[in-house]
Amino acid sequence: MKKIEAIIRKSKFSDVKKELHSVGVNFFSYWDVTGLGNEKEGHVYRGVSYSTSDIQRRYLSIVVNDDFEEATISAIMKAGATGAVGDGKIFVSTVDEVYRIRTGEKGGQTLK
């Protein structure tokens, strides 16, 4: 099983969610993080203008069976891209085991 972590623009979240649903990925968790990267945002506060690369982003954590990996990644890339700097990253890593708390089952079938 793979854990796919994607850091995306908050404003692209609902598109990504829709796209994920359409490829059959209905289970995941997300939260908001602050990201530092190439993108900069300009702000002015009380006459002091400043630019910050600390931008709020959404962090998606999706654990999928190996055969879903590709579809998930391409769904995120398709729906999450704007072409402008700051679209975010996807990280893929390996998960050793998965348990469903409700039933105590483990393994790939818990992800369906």
Next chain:
Amino acid sequence: MKKIEAIIRKSKFSDVKKELHSVGVNFFSYWDVTGLGNEKEGHVYRGVSYSTSDIQRRYLSIVVNDDFEEATISAIMKAGATGAVGDGKIFVSTVDEVYRIRTGEKGGQTLK
């Protein structure tokens, strides 16, 4: 060393915490996430009723030595389960190395 990530109901958090303490797991970090899964919550707002599967959950990240893995998982499963859809998942993955910032030590003893 293993990283055990558990996504649980917020209302079960204090039970899980107590259970973890009782099996000797005193160190972990947690935060709140929004989870999409099988469970749905009904809401009504200004006459519009809607149901959402975006439900707030708590995310626990626990790094343990391999010999604690089992105890930790069963503690979470025991205390976190209600039997209803939406109890959450546990993901286990491998951690390569651990450092304690305070002392610079690394390896398993930092987890005690």
Next chain:
Amino acid sequence: MKKIEAIIRKSKFSDVKKELHSVGVNFFSYWDVTGLGNEKEGHVYRGVSYSTSDIQRRYLSIVVNDDFEEATISAIMKAGATGAVGDGKIFVSTVDEVYRIRTGEKGGQTLK
């Protein structure tokens, strides 16, 4: 590629950030978590004094190429340490693949 997750004191964050920049790590994401560990904080609320080990901390997630691993870790340890209990931990794990959403590229060059 490695994923370096560091849990640090919130008050040390700006120091750590500066130090990371100085070793060339400009991309990462962070969020706030609650940590349970050895450190305890005393509080009094309406005459009830209580001490809690649930302390707010900052969680940094940094994915780097292998050759940056060392520099990143030592930067965090250098800037994040106060010597008092509660300085936090660093966890290192392996990332299988990285994608840049904007361009669709993958691999190590997306981290630069």
Next chain:
Amino acid sequence: MICTALVFFMHLGFALLEIGLTRQKNTINILFKNIFIICTGLLLYCLVGFNLMYPGFADGASGFFGFAGFGIEAPMGTDGTLDLSYNEGYTYWTDFLFQGMFAATAATIVSGAVAERMKIGPFMIFTIIYVGVIYPIAGSWKWGGGFLQTLETPFYDFAGSTLVHSVGGWAALVAVILLGARIGKFKDGKPQAIPGHNIPLATAGVLILWLGWFGFNGGSVLSADPGVTSLTLVTTCLAAASGGVVAALFSSVCYKNLDLTMFLNGILGGLVAITAGADQMRPFDAILIGSIAGIIIVFGVALVDKLKLDDPVGAIAVHLVCGIWGTLAVGLFGALAGFDQLISQLIGVASYAVMCISSTFIIILVLKKTVGIRVSEKEEMEGLDAHEHGMDAYSDFRLSED
């Protein structure tokens, strides 16, 4: 004087209510608009409005268009005089301030309805024209001694169910239609919920508005006779209370939950409805008017949704529908009840409808065709605060909105 202060305070109530019922990412924008309205409202009313609204009509005009010439020259008088005893007890200046606050209220109503998607520049232009020109002209028809006042059975609107609330409500309706719904409000033709981000502030806003209504209605007893004033306050409070309770009960029957926002809208509906006849009703009438307003609110909000109109704060149901109801209620209940009166009320409502709809339509359409009235999709998704103001409302908090 005190009443003026209370009416001023209503603007805080409106501001809190509006931000409470909308999303966090547009908070600064809404606050900015509201503050802007108060400030420019006052200034404009000082420069042109007051004289446009109380033109005198002494010169045998039709009481309809005869005010046109006054607007420009009279202000000089306003500024040039320091006559402190305009009339007894109730001074010229107090009156000016009181009316200036009212004028701003009409624009605030629109602000709530168009929240979260209208460009701030065009909204500012709209505000300036509406508060500076349309509202005073409309106001003069009745309070300035215009044609509605000189009907055989004069149109009666004690403190502005129609003159303030409907005038704002019609404009809100037209603006909402021309503007379109927020992204995500209607999915496959079905209305979606977009919950407000800070209900405690919204609740505080409603209670502050209620407090302000003590001034709104209480202060409209121009004679300041304590007997009438206190009766007015009693009817005001009873209508608010019954509006709220009925809306809450009724919506909990319909939707099986205790919806605080309906309770809040119900209170406002009751307040708006009683405003037209607050001094003419007995307590029991007030309870009845309020209760009916409570039911209207629940239907009204649902109706607005069904018509695919997107009114984040419920301004149309509250101010327009209950404003009309309250105005008509003067012909049905209380001391003035009677068929003639009802007809007069209908004439009044219709005149204002024509006036407000057409003027708003023209202003907004012109703005739409020229500068555009709606923010870009990107701006709407990411929030107006980030784009128009470059600021966050709650910069230390971690957020989770969609």
Next chain:
Amino acid sequence: MICTALVFFMHLGFALLEIGLTRQKNTINILFKNIFIICTGLLLYCLVGFNLMYPGFADGASGFFGFAGFGIEAPMGTDGTLDLSYNEGYTYWTDFLFQGMFAATAATIVSGAVAERMKIGPFMIFTIIYVGVIYPIAGSWKWGGGFLQTLETPFYDFAGSTLVHSVGGWAALVAVILLGARIGKFKDGKPQAIPGHNIPLATAGVLILWLGWFGFNGGSVLSADPGVTSLTLVTTCLAAASGGVVAALFSSVCYKNLDLTMFLNGILGGLVAITAGADQMRPFDAILIGSIAGIIIVFGVALVDKLKLDDPVGAIAVHLVCGIWGTLAVGLFGALAGFDQLISQLIGVASYAVMCISSTFIIILVLKKTVGIRVSEKEEMEGLDAHEHGMDAYSDFRLSED
């Protein structure tokens, strides 16, 4: 009139204070309860309470039970009359509204104490009975010219330390006992802290309450004599200030931290305490009464904890204990001080204790045995907002409460 507005505004203060000192997950529930109380309080008081409270007692009744017959028929008079000059300066209607606001206050006090765990339905029933029947009957004993007024040395309670605050406080005490503590409040017999979620709003609430007290005490000078009124305001403010400062200092000595919530409770304690004799005290007496109230608060909050009672907002310490202290203080300080007066005050306090404890006990017990008064454990853990209202108070914010 203005005072009525200020007393009305106190309800916003109560609402903000209560939500500020409780957890985020029950915010909507508390707001709903508070708004409900205001609205039904007013309506009920209009329909029954006012006549129950001011029955006249002219018919040679004992001034104790003689009011029974009045309740039902008199309201017709209230509604039937449009007599605008009931008495000079201070009209019938103003008085009604003013008293209606007071009635609601008593229920609000209970609301804070039972927050976060009581079912909303039974609470609404309790409110209706308590505000509609118990409070007016209790009130009539003194303000309606009942037996406490006709004591040789009449019981003295200027603006309701006992009639409003203790009446609420006793009910809060009984309700808290019957209801039990929140889950997690006592662990292994030791009280735990459950911090409030929004201290800024709680602080705003207290300052609004203080403002409201200008109306509460100021307005209770029925004669509206400016001299007495302003003295009353001075004593009120000084008692509040000294109560707050003393409570803050005292609690910082005891617990070694500067606890803002104690400061806030101290201010309220001082306000409650001075209420009974605000017009009888010299400034120095007021400072003394306030200071003692400040100390009482710190002890009172600790005592309530020690008795394993769970009172999230400190209502018992503030309203009950300080209410009693303030009532007795009339016999100890100020113009009325004297042994006879002290006895009268004791009789008054005791009468209300008996009345309120027994009536609340019966009402709540009946509710407990029939419909149940406490939410399920699951609902309590997940928050009343999600279960009873299906809404979040702060839907755009990410939360972290336990």
Next chain:
Amino acid sequence: MICTALVFFMHLGFALLEIGLTRQKNTINILFKNIFIICTGLLLYCLVGFNLMYPGFADGASGFFGFAGFGIEAPMGTDGTLDLSYNEGYTYWTDFLFQGMFAATAATIVSGAVAERMKIGPFMIFTIIYVGVIYPIAGSWKWGGGFLQTLETPFYDFAGSTLVHSVGGWAALVAVILLGARIGKFKDGKPQAIPGHNIPLATAGVLILWLGWFGFNGGSVLSADPGVTSLTLVTTCLAAASGGVVAALFSSVCYKNLDLTMFLNGILGGLVAITAGADQMRPFDAILIGSIAGIIIVFGVALVDKLKLDDPVGAIAVHLVCGIWGTLAVGLFGALAGFDQLISQLIGVASYAVMCISSTFIIILVLKKTVGIRVSEKEEMEGLDAHEHGMDAYSDFRLSED
């Protein structure tokens, strides 16, 4: 009386504005300070200040230092008397309370400027001395009939542009200089933005302050003549409105964004500026004074930054700079305009500058050398709430500040 209530309410406005414009981690600390100021301000003013400020100067003193002996003995008189009819219409007690609220305002201004880094203990000591001794002495120069009042062309300050706001502003300036900037405010010599954490509360604060100013200026018409009072309110509102609009426009021209906090500061600047001559101006003058204040604010805030002073809430620009501007404006516009008056105004401004700068400098320097005035770096980074109070302001929310 009502005005006193409104001025009291201003303290809520200040508190909300200050917490809104600072970071979440110091919220409790700021609230504590503000509440403390109100309470001790009132108590101190009762015990010493009032008699120090209105000493009579009947004994042929120089009107400058002659008050020294009064402070200690006179309070006995204050407390000893229950003379309820000090003078007609406007009672002794009302006046006391009103002035006590003013006194506290001066300290509140300082509180905002030193927020987020000053130790609470020393600040409390400073407050006690400043409110209890310095402010009343300074006040007596003018309002107590001191030497500024007896100038040939008496110095004119209607409601305290100089006596209240500049007195606070000078102290804020000195305190900020002695205290140094917050960590992170200046990086490599360039000012950084430290955004406020709750702009809605800040906005509410400003509107509450504006409301309070109705009382501040309205109540300062001691004669309570409705004509003058209402003119005063008109000028007050127009200055506020124009100050806000001009500041917003001007800053949006300079910085290309619609900065709500500048709008808010502009409103306050307009209010402060008109305070000195609110009863002497015609509406048009008021608009002019307000507009200039709006421009001053934008420059002032930038200037304070350029001087490497760190004033989180803009207190120096608003209260000091606009206070001076308003005072001088009395000599330039309105009924009193004239060269002699301008000189008198300059003398007044200069006298207060000398007095306030020197006294604050001494007090703060002594505190700095003895107990220290600044919290440790660790405390500042982690927030004063955690260290001085052991409490969180928003314990259920997840936070993200740096």
